Amino acid sequence: MKFTIARDRLLKALQLATGVVERRQTLPVLANLLIKANEDGVSLTGTDLEVEMVARTDVGVEQQGEITIPARKLADIWRALPDGSDVSVSVEGDRATVKSGRSRFTLATLPANDFPQIEGGETDVVITVAQADLRALIDQVAFAMAQQDVRYFLNGMLFEVTEDHLRTVATDGHRLAMCTKSCALESPINERRQAIVPRKAVLELSRLLDEEDESIRIQLGSNHLRVTKGPFTLTTKLVDGQFPDYDKVVPKDASRTLTGDRDSLRQGFQRASILSNEKYRGVRLAITPDQLTIQANNPEQEEAEEVVAVEFNGTDLEIGFNVSYLLDVLGVMSADSVRLSVSDANSSALLESSKADDALYVVMPMRL
Numbered sequence: 001m002k003f004t005i006a007r008d009r010l011l012k013a014l015q016l017a018t019g020v021v022e023r024r025q026t027l028p029v030l031a032n033l034l035i036k037a038n039e040d041g042v043s044l045t046g047t048d049l050e051v052e053m054v055a056r057t058d059v060g061v062e063q064q065g066e067i068t069i070p071a072r073k074l075a076d077i078w079r080a081l082p083d084g085s086d087v088s089v090s091v092e093g094d095r096a097t098v099k100s101g102r103s104r105f106t107l108a109t110l111p112a113n114d115f116p117q118i119e120g121g122e123t124d125v126v127i128t129v130a131q132a133d134l135r136a137l138i139d140q141v142a143f144a145m146a147q148q149d150v151r152y153f154l155n156g157m158l159f160e161v162t163e164d165h166l167r168t169v170a171t172d173g174h175r176l177a178m179c180t181k182s183c184a185l186e187s188p189i190n191e192r193r194q195a196i197v198p199r200k201a202v203l204e205l206s207r208l209l210d211e212e213d214e215s216i217r218i219q220l221g222s223n224h225l226r227v228t229k230g231p232f233t234l235t236t237k238l239v240d241g242q243f244p245d246y247d248k249v250v251p252k253d254a255s256r257t258l259t260g261d262r263d264s265l266r267q268g269f270q271r272a273s274i275l276s277n278e279k280y281r282g283v284r285l286a287i288t289p290d291q292l293t294i295q296a297n298n299p300e301q302e303e304a305e306e307v308v309a310v311e312f313n314g315t316d317l318e319i320g321f322n323v324s325y326l327l328d329v330l331g332v333m334s335a336d337s338v339r340l341s342v343s344d345a346n347s348s349a350l351l352e353s354s355k356a357d358d359a360l361y362v363v364m365p366m367r368l
Helices: 007-019 070-078 130-139 199-208 263-273 323-332
Strands: 002-006 032-037 041-047 053-055 061-063 065-070 086-094 096-100 103-108 123-130 155-161 167-172 175-182 193-198 214-219 223-229 234-237 256-263 284-287 290-296 303-312 317-322 338-344 351-355 359-363
Touching: 002 007, 007 032, 007 041, 007 053, 007 070, 032 061, 032 070, 041 167, 041 223, 053 199, 061 338, 065 070, 065 103, 070 103, 130 167, 130 199, 130 214, 155 199, 155 351, 175 303, 193 199, 199 223, 199 234, 214 359, 256 263, 263 303, 263 323, 263 338, 284 303, 284 323, 303 359, 317 323, 323 338, 323 359
Parallel strands: none
Antiparallel strands: 002 061, 002 086, 032 041, 032 065, 041 053, 053 234, 086 096, 096 103, 123 214, 155 167, 155 193, 167 175, 175 359, 214 223, 223 234, 256 303, 256 338, 284 290, 284 317, 290 303, 338 351, 351 359
16 A cells, blocks of 8 residues: 655544544554545544544555554654655555655554444434534533433433434533524434434534534434534444433423623623632522622632622522533523523523524522
8 A cells, every 4th residue: 555645635634533543442453543545545444433433535546455553653643744745655564654754654553354343224314404503513512411420321412303403402410401403304204313422422523523614414323323524424323322301301481580791690600619619619699680699608618709780580589500500501602691591499590592592501500
């Protein structure tokens, strides 16, 4: 196998394929990238047996072949080479040689036959969605995914498809985030389809998306999801489990509504959080018709108080929250004004943009 390519043309492909590769491996070949060179160009594949990334690049190939090369070493070498340089990769026997200018590197390889492939299976739902919409679906929701929860189905993001929308939902049991965007289906479906995408695949998918204005193709099967963006294809196994019924979590009768400036609220919570209990992160909200008082204290008897001007349509209310959860929501919102709706001090709060928006958030209260 032999090909020569400009460093910058292969850099993104190499970084994306390497991102999937785990640092600690059960099989030595999983630390490698599968590199195929043929008449169509060069493809790089990285996998951890759950998530697979394939990146293709058009390039003239001098000698066709396939091999696996250590992923991180190759990526580190590629990054360290000068901008604008040409790089040649050739394989003889069980050694790969990378040359650029006066630099030369020889790497150990493993046979391509040893490299595992994710079985995709049948695809029965195909969706097309704008890249900007898919980015919002992930960015507005990802923070609420659980991390290493024993309820493994919470360590991921729910993708829900209906005739007219694609929805993402994430929850860790204490807060919930949901975002909905329109999409186009290649063929009609009779009922909504749900799939739980694992946390790692969500993060790798987020890295794949950029600012370009193009459509993304999503293929959904019974046990896998495949996302195609130009020359890049991400395939992931789905989490086998039943996601909580999010409809039951979203408050329907939150009659008291607070409206305020998002940035003022975020800064107020940020400052008050400095003196909150480091473990529980609780703050008390005292709400009156024209102002919100944020109070925090800690075991050292230190106290913080912030007053923010708001509009509130209910009777005076005191309620406690984990301030980190509120800051996470306010951090991903983009609207200038935010609405917090609640029925009483013991019920969950519903946060959303004060103008019609695609995203909503639910945060459970704390007893202080």
